[in-house]
Amino acid sequence: MMVARTHSVALLGMTGSMVEVEADIGNGLPTLMIIGLPDTALSDARDRVRAAATNCGCALPHSKITVNLSPAALPKHGSTFDLAIAMAILAAEGTISAESVAGVVHLGELSLDGRLRPMNGVLPAIAAAARAGYRSFMVPEGNRHEAELVPGVVIVPVVSLRDAAIYHAGAFEPVVYEAIQGHDAHDTREPHHELADVVGNPDAVLALVAAAAGGHHMFLLGPPGAGKTMLASRLPGLLPDLDTESALEVSSVRSLAGAGVPRTLAVRPPFESPHHTATAAALIGGGSRLIRPGAAARASHGVLFLDEAPEFAVSVLDALRQPLESGVISIHRANAVARFPGSFQLVLAANPCPCGQYGAAESKCTCSPNTRRRYLARLSGPLLDRIDIQVQVRRVTAVELRLGDTEPRLTTVEARRTVELARERMARRLEGTGWRLNSQVPGEWLRSGPERLPHSFTAVLDRALERGGITMRGYDRILRVAWTLADLDGADQPSPEHVGRALYLRKSMSA
Ligand SMILES: Nc1ncnc2c1ncn2[C@@H]1O[C@H](COP(=O)(O)OP(=O)(O)OP(=O)(O)O)[C@@H](O)[C@H]1O
Numbered sequence: 305m306m307v308a309r310t311h312s313v314a315l316l317g318m319t320g321s322m323v324e325v326e327a328d329i330g331n332g333l334p335t336l337m338i339i340g341l342p343d344t345a346l347s348d349a350r351d352r353v354r355a356a357a358t359n360c361g362c363a364l365p366h367s368k369i370t371v372n373l374s375p376a377a378l379p380k381h382g383s384t385f386d387l388a389i390a391m392a393i394l395a396a397e398g399t400i401s402a403e404s405v406a407g408v409v410h411l412g413e414l415s416l417d418g419r420l421r422p423m424n425g426v427l428p429a430i431a432a433a434a435r436a437g438y439r440s441f442m443v444p445e446g447n448r449h450e451a452e453l454v455p456g457v458v459i460v461p462v463v464s465l466r467d468a469a470i471y472h473a474g475a476f477e478p479v480v481y482e483a484i485q486g487h488d489a490h491d492t493r494e495p496h497h498e499l500a501d502v503v504g505n506p507d508a509v510l511a512l513v514a515a516a517a518g519g520h521h522m523f524l525l526g527p528p529g530a531g532k533t534m535l536a537s538r539l540p541g542l543l544p545d546l547d548t549e550s551a552l553e554v555s556s557v558r559s560l561a562g563a564g565v566p567r568t569l570a571v572r573p574p575f576e577s578p579h580h581t582a583t584a585a586a587l588i589g590g591g592s593r594l595i596r597p598g599a600a601a602r603a604s605h606g607v608l609f610l611d612e613a614p615e616f617a618v619s620v621l622d623a624l625r626q627p628l629e630s631g632v633i634s635i636h637r638a639n640a641v642a643r644f645p646g647s648f649q650l651v652l653a654a655n656p657c658p659c660g661q662y663g664a665a666e667s668k669c670t671c672s673p674n675t676r677r678r679y680l681a682r683l684s685g686p687l688l689d690r691i692d693i694q695v696q697v698r699r700v701t702a703v704e705l706r707l708g709d710t711e712p713r714l715t716t717v718e719a720r721r722t723v724e725l726a727r728e729r730m731a732r733r734l735e736g737t738g739w740r741l742n743s744q745v746p747g748e749w750l751r752s753g754p755e756r757l758p759h760s761f762t763a764v765l766d767r768a769l770e771r772g773g774i775t776m777r778g779y780d781r782i783l784r785v786a787w788t789l790a791d792l793d794g795a796d797q798p799s800p801e802h803v804g805r806a807l808y809l810r811k812s813m814s815a
């Protein structure tokens with residue numbers, strides 16, 4: 305046997321492509337030549353494979369070895385081809401079974417002593433290969449649990465190059481290596497943020513439930529200590545469990561981010577709250593060689609919370625526009641585009657002014673009207689255009705907090721159930737339209753589509769529009785929220801009262 309083949313996976317963003325790794329052993333001076341790897345990765349891989357093989361007692365043949373990774377044009381970053389390269393060489397030499405090697409996709413970077421290092425992105429790599437029809441995968445022991453999350457595949461976890469060779473041939477004496485551990489499995493239990501802990505502020509609570517039901521982006525405005533952060537952290541708890549496909553996507557992004565993936569598939573929506581000093585790369589993703597997902601991608605299928613939103617750099621906020629429009633994050637590099645999922649629910653929180661006191665009960669705001677305007681203007685335009693729900697959060701008084709309120713408070717479990725029922729309603733109603741959530745429905749369709757409301761129902765909105773109290777965009781957003789309020793109530797369409805409440809939720813905000 306002089307030529308042997310196996311497969312590995314190249315990742316670009318979340319996109320995995322199959323790579324064929326072919327080894328040829330010919331006559332000539334002993335060299336190891338690798339074709340098809342870019343730049344520096346090439347000599348690094350050569351040195352690692354050679355050292356690892358020697359150090360674990362399955363030294364490479366003293367011949368002219370040529371390894372070809374194809375397709376050549378495919379960008380191949382990272383060091384995850386080591387294992388495939390080593391297996392192809394040993395199979396070409398006849399030391400291990402070429403047939404066995406050909407039937408397995410190999411993923412993993414070698415350390416110099418011959419052990420396999422866990423890698424980022426095992427989950428999306430295997431998911432991609434499984435979609436392409438591959439079934440058997442050899443992965444570093446440290447990635448075992450994550451690999452096993454992909455349904456319908458056979459995972460062979462190995463500790464070292466030697467273990468890998470033994471699996472394919474049994475020609476070596478077993479040596480016991482200690483596995484290099486991956487990231488600790490991350491805890492799937494979300495901290496429980498109970499909705500019923502929120503005292504008062506019934507408008508804000510209703511707005512939160514509506515945001516969860518309709519998938520509406522949300523803006524919370526209020527003075528310090530009003531409970532904006534508290535409310536936002538309760539949103540993920542109100543969202544339904546993820547379906548398997550979305551859950552795999554969420555874990556795949558975590559895997560690529562090197563953030564640790566739970567042992568069992570996490571089905572709760574993620575919550576990410578980057579600090580306002582975050583860079584665009586931290587929010588959107590970036591990095592020079594291996595492009596890593598940022599907070600927005602990690603929040604996909606869940607909630608991205610920007611606390612103190614006006615404090616974020618304008619360029620960072622701008623970077624959110626593209627994912628908000630398309631649900632996809634694209635990161636452009638010289639010769640490639642990395643794509644990550646970006647369908648998160650955005651929650652912004654802000655104080656009404658730099659000192660935070662404007663509009664509070666005994667307001668002691670020290671900001672000039674100009675300063676106030678400029679503060680929130682940082683958020684204006686395309687970003688706010690995407691936000692259906694804007695709500696003013698009031699500071700509850702110490703007495704209210706101490707006594708609680710007399711109204712029974714909605715619990716997280718009750719609210720989630722209501723949200724699930726509302727979502728079923730809207731999914732049924734929107735069947736065949738391609739939209740699933742009210743937040744996805746364009747204003748045009750609401751105003752003149754088959755579900756247009758009678759004029760008498762929207763009279764308050766029409767008047768507000770005429771008076772200039774709301775804009776046309778605002779009109780559409782209020783209609784969307786009115787539909788969600790109706791779905792939450794189990795109504796077939798919004799009543800004038802739903803429209804009024806949607807308008808009220810919005811008007812309770814000065815901006
Ligand atoms: N409505 C409320 N019910 C119960 N507790 C509340 C309420 N509002 C505020 N609190 C309490 O006050 C604390 C501060 O609230 P939180 O941090 O959410 O305010 P904030 O609006 O985000 O303020 P900041 O603008 O300073 O960030 C909360 O941890 C909570 O304990």
Ligand SMILES: [Mg+2]
Nearest residue numbers: 532533534611
């Ligand atoms: Mg806060």
Ligand SMILES: [Zn+2]
Nearest residue numbers: 657659669671
């Ligand atoms: Zn102020």
